[in-house]
Amino acid sequence: MNANDHPAIFTITEDELDLDALLAEITLPSTGAACFFTGLVRGRTHKNGLPPETEYLEYEAYTPMAEAKMRQVAEEIRQRWPTIEGIAIVQRVGRLYPMTPTVLIACTAPHRDTGVFEAARYGIDRLKEIVPIWKKEVGPVGDEWIEGKYIPKAGE
Amino acid sequence: MMKITLLFFATLRSLTGLKTLELELPPESRVADLKIQVAERFPQVAPALTQTALVSVNREYAADDLVIPDGAEVALFPPVSGG
Secondary structure, eight states: OOGGGSOEEEEEESSOOOHHHHHHHTOOTTOOEEEEEEEEOOSBOOBTTBOOBOOEEEEEEOHHHHHHHHHHHHHHHHHHOTTOOOEEEEEEOEEEOTTOEEEEEEEEESSGGGSHHHHHHHHHHHHHHHSOEEEEEEETTEEEEEOOOOOOOTTO | OEEEEEEEOHHHHHHHOOSEEEEEEOTTOBHHHHHHHHHHHOGGGHHHHHTTOEEEETTEEOOTTOBOOTTOEEEEEOSOOOO
C-alpha cells in the first residue's frame, strides 16, 4: 500500500478527545494493532511530600505551524517504522482541568510487534520537542507558563 | 522597507501584551536584526530573546543568520511545552 493511502489526522482542537472515533478513523481492513498514548492534566504532583495542586492548565498553540509540525512527526514515524498504517496526533487546547485527556498519539499496524508501541512513544516525545504548543499552569497561588528544554535546529 | 507580521506566544505574548504586530524592517534584515529591534521596543522580553526564545519564519524554525523574506510571518516563543 502506498503511504499516501494511509490515514493520518493532525489536529489542534478545543473539543473533547473522542478516542473511539479517532481509532475508527485510523483503522484499515488490514489493521490488527493500535497503540494509544494520551496525556492527562495531573491535579496533584507530589514533591518533597508536599503536593502542589493544579486547578487547571491553559493551552495555547500556533495552530498552522503546529499542524504542519505534527505532519512532520508522522513522516518521521513512517521513515522509522514503515509498517505503521494510520497515525493520529491531536492536541486539545484551551482550559483543561485535572483528569482530562489533553493529547493523543495513536498508531495502527497489522501486528503489535512491528513498532506501534515505539512509534507512539516517539510521537509524543517529538511533539514535546518541536510542535509549537504551550501550557500555563494555574494553581491556588498563581499561574506560571511551563517552558520546555529542547531547542530545535533551523528547519527541524 | 519591507513588511513582516510578527506573532507572540506564551510568555512572550504575556510580556508584550500583544498577539500580533505589523513591523517594517530594512530589506535583507536577518533574524538577529529583528531580535535587536524587538528588544529595543519591548525591553521586558530582551532577556528571553538573548537566551531561550525560539524564532520561526514562515512556520519553520530559523537561526539568527537567516535573511527574513518580505511579507514573512515571523513568530517569537519560548521552547514548546505541549502534551
